[in-house]
Amino acid sequence: MNPAIDLLDVFFQRENRKIISNFSLRIDYGEICVLLGRSGCGKTTVLKLINRLLEPARGEIRVDGRSTKEWDPIQLKRHIGYVIQEVGLFPHMTVGANLGLLLKLERWEAERIDQRVKELLEMIGLEPQQFGKRYPSELSGGQRQRVGVARALALDPPILLMDEPFGALDPLTRQEIQAEFLALQGRLKKTVVLVTHDLREALLLGTRIVLLREGRIAALGTPQELLSSRDVEIMQYLKPLRDVHVL
Amino acid sequence: MELAEFLLENRAEVTRLIGQHVSLVLLSTVLACAVGIPAGLVMTRSHWFEKAGLGFANVVQTIPSLALFGFLIPVPAIGGIGARTAIVAMVLYALLPIVRNTYAGIRGVEESVLEAGRGLGLTPSQLMWHIQIPLSLDVIMAGVRVAAITSVGVATIAAAIGAGGLGMYIFRGVASVNSTLILAGAVPAALMALMVDFALGRLEVHLRRHKRS
Numbered sequence: 437m438n439p440a441i442d443l444l445d446v447f448f449q450r451e452n453r454k455i456i457s458n459f460s461l462r463i464d465y466g467e468i469c470v471l472l473g474r475s476g477c478g479k480t481t482v483l484k485l486i487n488r489l490l491e492p493a494r495g496e497i498r499v500d501g502r503s504t505k506e507w508d509p510i511q512l513k514r515h516i517g518y519v520i521q522e523v524g525l526f527p528h529m530t531v532g533a534n535l536g537l538l539l540k541l542e543r544w545e546a547e548r549i550d551q552r553v554k555e556l557l558e559m560i561g562l563e564p565q566q567f568g569k570r571y572p573s574e575l576s577g578g579q580r581q582r583v584g585v586a587r588a589l590a591l592d593p594p595i596l597l598m599d600e601p602f603g604a605l606d607p608l609t610r611q612e613i614q615a616e617f618l619a620l621q622g623r624l625k626k627t628v629v630l631v632t633h634d635l636r637e638a639l640l641l642g643t644r645i646v647l648l649r650e651g652r653i654a655a656l657g658t659p660q661e662l663l664s665s666r667d668v669e670i671m672q673y674l675k676p677l678r679d680v681h682v683l
Numbered sequence: 684m685e686l687a688e689f690l691l692e693n694r695a696e697v698t699r700l701i702g703q704h705v706s707l708v709l710l711s712t713v714l715a716c717a718v719g720i721p722a723g724l725v726m727t728r729s730h731w732f733e734k735a736g737l738g739f740a741n742v743v744q745t746i747p748s749l750a751l752f753g754f755l756i757p758v759p760a761i762g763g764i765g766a767r768t769a770i771v772a773m774v775l776y777a778l779l780p781i782v783r784n785t786y787a788g789i790r791g792v793e794e795s796v797l798e799a800g801r802g803l804g805l806t807p808s809q810l811m812w813h814i815q816i817p818l819s820l821d822v823i824m825a826g827v828r829v830a831a832i833t834s835v836g837v838a839t840i841a842a843a844i845g846a847g848g849l850g851m852y853i854f855r856g857v858a859s860v861n862s863t864l865i866l867a868g869a870v871p872a873a874l875m876a877l878m879v880d881f882a883l884g885r886l887e888v889h890l891r892r893h894k895r896s
């Protein structure tokens with residue numbers, strides 16, 4: 437079977453500066469592939485290459501076995517849900533309208549849109565009557581992030597790209613949302629590429645973890661494999677966790 | 684007091700001149716919107732239009748209004764003496780703030796919101812209609828407000844080329860050194876400008892309500 441996403445020796449540069457080099461990665465259906473790495477190492481760039489917000493300088497990216505160049509760019513993006521790092525809810529639209537926009541553009545009937553919006557809100561644990569009518573400015577940061585995830589899922593895309601979807605939350609809320617996400621994924625079985633720079637999150641959510649360093653893959657493996665890795669950066673990542681354990 | 688007496692005695696004529704003035708302002712502002720908003724939108728899409736549009740609107744704005752009326756009078760089809768020439772000149776004046784604000788409003792939409800829209804698979808025109816335009820309405824409205832206020836002023840000069848309006852009293856008053864007559868034109872015009880400013884300002888605030896996420 438084809439992998440869901442296949443990156444084949446991808447290069448990407450800006451103004452002659454290499455951002456992504458020699459990047460090859462196969463992501464199978466149903467995986468939660470976590471991209472881990474320091475700020476600026478190219479995590480967001482990889483996501484944008486997958487849904488073709490950016491074009492690679494060299495190499496090929498295949499989604500469902502087909503090169504992203506052959507996909508209609510709009511179809512590709514609707515096939516892949518994208519949760520951006522800054523959440524990016526549309527501030528002039530209610531939560532309901534944010535969730536329903538793509539459905540409207542896909543010419544769904546109004547009743548069906550309402551039904552789906554209600555479903556999505558229930559899925560992320562927000563009471564539809566109350567939250568559907570609110571504007572993004574009337575939500576807490578965590579609620580906004582949940583809506584961002586729900587919006588990406590509106591068309592039920594088989595692939596989901598999530599750029600630090602649980603960043604900027606207090607640890608307790610973060611744990612809660614992470615658990616909810618895992619439960620949700622158990623039901624939805626999407627192919628997920630999730631960006632984080634939090635190793636704990638990577639270990640908890642990932643079926644596989646890719647450590648990026650300066651646009652290259654520095655390490656790749658299951659959480660178990662990473663935990664026993666001798667890589668210097670991974671050991672640095674692990675150190676605080678180990679220290680806490682000693683306590 | 685003399686002014687109140689004058690306005691009361693001539694209320695029929697005053698009403699007619701105010702009506703003319705309002706029509707001039709309304710018509711020219713609406714036309715300027717019809718031209719300026721699409722022009723501003725196109726400018727955000729094309730480098731060539733961006734340069735040409737801002738350049739043109741800036742040049743027009745630097746021509747003194749009386750001179751602009753003068754330039755237009757000999758132009759065939761749009762020129763001549765009367766309201767038509769005045770409206771053309773007023774539209775040209777009103778264009779700059781509308782074009783500039785439309786352009787700035789669209790350009791000012793937060794990058795993260797656009798990125799989210801693109802990532803969800805909105806086409807460029809869907810992005811324009813559903814995201815960029817709604818999110819710039821308040822800035823566009825601010826441009827329309829400036830344009831309308833300017834038009835109230837420019838319309839007083841339109842009387843010089845036979846377009847009527849409150850400028851009639853001002854010019855007559857100046858010619859006959861009659862300050863009551865000057866005020867009879869100037870005071871209602873000033874009030875009109877204040878009212879336009881207030882009303883469109885309120886609208887602008889209303890449109891800005893849900894801009895921050």
Ligand SMILES: Nc1ncnc2c1ncn2[C@@H]1O[C@H](COP(=O)(O)OP(=O)(O)OP(=O)(O)O)[C@@H](O)[C@H]1O
Pocket residue numbers: 450455473474475476477478479480481482521633
């Ligand atoms: N629009 C841009 N123009 C120029 N350089 C950019 C642009 N976007 C990103 N870069 C550069 O590309 C590199 C990779 O950026 P990217 O956004 O992929 O990092 P990241 O791993 O997502 O970082 P973070 O964890 O801070 O979000 C960085 O060096 C960044 O400065």
Ligand SMILES: [Mg+2]
Pocket residue numbers: 479480481521599
């Ligand atoms: Mg990033």
